[in-house]
Amino acid sequence: MNDLTPTREQRTAALEGMGCKRKRVEDIRFTQGRGNYVDDLKLPGMLHGDFVRSPHPHARVKSINSEEALKVPGVLAVITAETLKTVNLAWMPTLAGDVQMVLADGKVLFQNQEVAFVVATDRYAADDGINKVVVEYEPLPVVIDPFKAMDADAPVLREDLAGKTAGAHGPRKHHNHIFEWSVGDKELTDAAFKKAEVTIKEMISYHRTHPSPLETCQCVCSFDKIKGELSIWGTFQAPHVIRTVVSLIAKLPEQKIHVISPDIGGGFGNKVGAYPGYICAAVASIVTGKPVKWVEDRIENLTATSFARDYHMTTEIAATKEGKVTGLRVHVLADHGAFDACADPSKWPAGFFNIVTGSYDFPVAALTVDGIYTNKAPGGVAYRCSFRVTEAAYCIERAMDILAQKLGMDPAELRLKNFIKQEQFPYHSALGWEYDSGDYHTAMKKMMESTNYAALRKEQAEKRAAFRRGETREIMGLGVSFFTEIVGAGPSKNCDILGIAMFDSCEIRMHPTGAGIARMGSKSQGQGHETTWAQIIATEIGIPADNIQVEEGNTDTAPYGLGTYGSRSTPVAGAAIAMAARKIKAKAQMIAAYKLEVHEDDLEFDIDGFRVKGLPEKYMSMKDICWAAYNSVPPGMEPGLEAVSYYDPPNMTYPFGAYLCVMDIDVDTGVYKVRRFYALDDCGTRINPMIIEGQVHGGLTEAFAIAMGQEIRYDDTGNVVTGSFMDFFMPTAVETPHWETDFTVTPSPHHPIGAKGVGESPNVGGVPAFSNAVNDAFSFLGSTHIQMPHDYWRNWRAAKELGAVA
Ligand code: CDP
Numbered sequence: 147m148n149d150l151t152p153t154r155e156q157r158t159a160a161l162e163g164m165g166c167k168r169k170r171v172e173d174i175r176f177t178q179g180r181g182n183y184v185d186d187l188k189l190p191g192m193l194h195g196d197f198v199r200s201p202h203p204h205a206r207v208k209s210i211n212s213e214e215a216l217k218v219p220g221v222l223a224v225i226t227a228e229t230l231k232t233v234n235l236a237w238m239p240t241l242a243g244d245v246q247m248v249l250a251d252g253k254v255l256f257q258n259q260e261v262a263f264v265v266a267t268d269r270y271a272a273d274d275g276i277n278k279v280v281v282e283y284e285p286l287p288v289v290i291d292p293f294k295a296m297d298a299d300a301p302v303l304r305e306d307l308a309g310k311t312a313g314a315h316g317p318r319k320h321h322n323h324i325f326e327w328s329v330g331d332k333e334l335t336d337a338a339f340k341k342a343e344v345t346i347k348e349m350i351s352y353h354r355t356h357p358s359p360l361e362t363c364q365c366v367c368s369f370d371k372i373k374g375e376l377s378i379w380g381t382f383q384a385p386h387v388i389r390t391v392v393s394l395i396a397k398l399p400e401q402k403i404h405v406i407s408p409d410i411g412g413g414f415g416n417k418v419g420a421y422p423g424y425i426c427a428a429v430a431s432i433v434t435g436k437p438v439k440w441v442e443d444r445i446e447n448l449t450a451t452s453f454a455r456d457y458h459m460t461t462e463i464a465a466t467k468e469g470k471v472t473g474l475r476v477h478v479l480a481d482h483g484a485f486d487a488c489a490d491p492s493k494w495p496a497g498f499f500n501i502v503t504g505s506y507d508f509p510v511a512a513l514t515v516d517g518i519y520t521n522k523a524p525g526g527v528a529y530r531c532s533f534r535v536t537e538a539a540y541c542i543e544r545a546m547d548i549l550a551q552k553l554g555m556d557p558a559e560l561r562l563k564n565f566i567k568q569e570q571f572p573y574h575s576a577l578g579w580e581y582d583s584g585d586y587h588t589a590m591k592k593m594m595e596s597t598n599y600a601a602l603r604k605e606q607a608e609k610r611a612a613f614r615r616g617e618t619r620e621i622m623g624l625g626v627s628f629f630t631e632i633v634g635a636g637p638s639k640n641c642d643i644l645g646i647a648m649f650d651s652c653e654i655r656m657h658p659t660g661a662g663i664a665r666m667g668s669k670s671q672g673q674g675h676e677t678t679w680a681q682i683i684a685t686e687i688g689i690p691a692d693n694i695q696v697e698e699g700n701t702d703t704a705p706y707g708l709g710t711y712g713s714r715s716t717p718v719a720g721a722a723i724a725m726a727a728r729k730i731k732a733k734a735q736m737i738a739a740y741k742l743e744v745h746e747d748d749l750e751f752d753i754d755g756f757r758v759k760g761l762p763e764k765y766m767s768m769k770d771i772c773w774a775a776y777n778s779v780p781p782g783m784e785p786g787l788e789a790v791s792y793y794d795p796p797n798m799t800y801p802f803g804a805y806l807c808v809m810d811i812d813v814d815t816g817v818y819k820v821r822r823f824y825a826l827d828d829c830g831t832r833i834n835p836m837i838i839e840g841q842v843h844g845g846l847t848e849a850f851a852i853a854m855g856q857e858i859r860y861d862d863t864g865n866v867v868t869g870s871f872m873d874f875f876m877p878t879a880v881e882t883p884h885w886e887t888d889f890t891v892t893p894s895p896h897h898p899i900g901a902k903g904v905g906e907s908p909n910v911g912g913v914p915a916f917s918n919a920v921n922d923a924f925s926f927l928g929s930t931h932i933q934m935p936h937d938y939w940r941n942w943r944a945a946k947e948l949g950a951v952a
Pocket of ligand 1: 673674675678679710711712713714715716717829830831832833834835837838841901902903904905906
């Protein structure tokens with residue numbers, strides 16, 4: 147070894163593998179306007195489609211007249227449900243086992259529902275065309291309030307379900323009822339409540355909101371009549387699933403369908419589902435023989451394609467006087483809108499809401515969810531959330547604060563008293579999950595020390611005294627939140643989408659020069675997969691991350707995968723990468739043994755190659771092994787160096803975190819200031835700390851938006867009153883607080899690299915932290931629970947109702 151021989155540290159650093167703050171490689175094109183999004187695609191002769199939408203939330207469609215529209219220059223066709231019936235596509239199946247109208251068939255069930263699809267030579271002509279389509283409606287009574295949907299005299303929304311006493315998830319008990327889902331031991335839980343020393347009960351609502359990615363949903367469909375092939379470019383978070391669904395519903399052979407998800411400008415769950423725009427663009431292309439583009443505008447996105455939350459959770463906790471929880475009982479009224487189009491794994495009508503016991507050792511629990519129809523848009527997507535986990539975390543984290551208030555205990559102390567202990571992992575929750583690993587006490591204590599929690603509580607007590615003396619009009623709240631996530635859907639034993647197991651996949655091909663390509667079943671929408679997946683390979687096989695190209699989103703080249711949502715990429719696809727890389731490494735070891743003329747077992751892997759044990763100078767780099775794979779492999783071995791892995795995870799992963807929000811609220815104006823926000827996340831092994839930090843910043847910003855104002859609100863007559871960014875709160879850098887991030891590392895014992903997901907954790911943990919801060923601030927004025935969102939006006943109203951404002 148001379149001075150120029152790189153040290154072990156230098157060799158490790160040169161790989162830019164796991165743990166490295168590698169800069170995002172995709173940002174080179176994104177920051178220079180060189181991204182390639184669906185709307186960038188322009189095909190020769192391409193047509194444009196746009197929707198006529200219903201102004202009514204509930205109405206019978208008496209007639210649709212397209213005569214004048216067809217006279218508009220450039221308008222070529224007006225597609226209605228009648229047109230779609232000729233190809234049996236007027237209705238489509240939903241992921242939740244329901245059916246959904248593609249275009250209004252006899253009636254409309256929510257405002258802005260798709261009624262007709264106008265196809266024209268350009269977007270402007272299509273828009274002129276939709277204004278000329280004459281639709282005659284007969285308005286019907288509307289149900290918007292989920293608590294009134296199951297009244298005996300509530301209007302019948304889904305006439306197509308008349309006489310159906312059961313749906314995909316069991317019996318229906320009312321004409322607007324979808325399903326009842328019960329988990330846990332009701333008898334034991336009721337018994338725990340009977341003998342409880344202390345109980346709390348509160349109806350905790352998580353309002354309807356929307357993921358609203360920067361880029362809306364869109365597609366280009368191009369049918370080649372000669373080859374009988376349909377190519378679809380779209381904003382799909384799960385391109386392979388789209389290919390299978392299109393094959394099943396359009397009865398086209400799957401190999402004749404090519405689905406390509408190019409760069410995607412944010413998904414957050416919005417781009418998981420199948421929407422009428424995709425079906426109409428495909429049918430229009432088949433009918434016209436030309437490519438057809440459909441691009442949603444912002445109002446359409448906010449009001450028609452997917453919503454999130456709308457869960458109304460009556461929550462009860464039983465406890466001892468000392469604050470030890472003894473039982474949890476939750477009933478949820480879940481508003482699914484006009485069709486049950488929730489994007490959940492098929493067997494889970496309320497997603498993974500049964501993670502609602504959270505981070506606490508509840509001996510017994512019982513949960514019932516009633517899904518119902520209302521005159522609102524369908525969707526029910528996991529907005530930066532693993533299938534209703536965000537609702538569950540909000541529910542339990544608010545409830546724990548309410549219990550602390552009733553007991554006169556500090557919310558952090560109450561949590562510490564009830565946490566699942568480190569030695570209890572793997573932990574079996576009362577509602578059926580097996581938590582893989584956790585060290586909650588360490589995380590919570592780190593949060594309390596880092597923020598100087600005790601001093602903040604002291605300051606709060608002083609401020610309260612000053613408020614009472616009339617020396618200040620500001621109240622101070624400390625929002626503690628400790629969440630446990632459940633991500634990595636999922637194990638084939640309990641997760642599938644339309645019968646397809648929720649595995650994920652990776653194919654790695656190493657080239658002779660020591661470079662390679664990894665093709666994935668996952669699909670980034672901005673999470674930085676091109677950067678991080680290469681880092682896993684770099685560490686696993688000792689090839690620099692810069693030498694690995696990552697490709698996602700093309701169903702012709704990528705192995706079948708279930709896509710990216712619910713922070714499943716790292717737990718599932720990330721594991722597939724490690725497993726494929728290990729197959730490469732195993733073959734590389736055989737090649738190295740042959741070249742170094744030793745037995746395989748005499749070799750050890752050393753950062754970027756194999757070394758003979760005890761003879762450090764006998765070494766072959768992975769780069770050289772790649773070359774050898776193409777010219778001098780052992781006799782009988784196939785040349786080449788590539789591997790595929792389809793990974794079926796044995797369990798979910800359970801990331802967790804401890805958050806604290808410090809907030810001041812002026813009671814006279816309701817104006818709040820987030821003074822401090824500290825977020826400690828534990829996502830197991832950290833692949834790229836800088837990307838994790840970015841993910842946490844983004845998720846916290848969304849959590850801030852949701853808790854403090856972002857809402858899809860309807861008036862009593864069913865009009866959406868928050869249908870644009872003028873009314874739907876979208877924070878900019880001006881409103882967004884400063885984020886302090888921190889971490890602990892508790893690896894997942896079953897994941898090949900010990901990693902858990904992280905992307906949605908800050909949304910899951912952030913919302914309760916903000917809401918608890920507001921509620922904590924108002925609690926000393928006598929309030930128990932104030933519903934979100936906590937915008938200025940609602941804060942002022944709360945202060946007034948509590949008598950703090952004259
Ligand atoms: O499924 P999705 O990509 O949205 O979520 P994720 O699995 O939480 O990953 C989000 C991003 O964070 C990816 O680029 C991951 O590689 C990265 N990540 C990481 O660096 N370390 C982890 N332990 C988890 C995620």
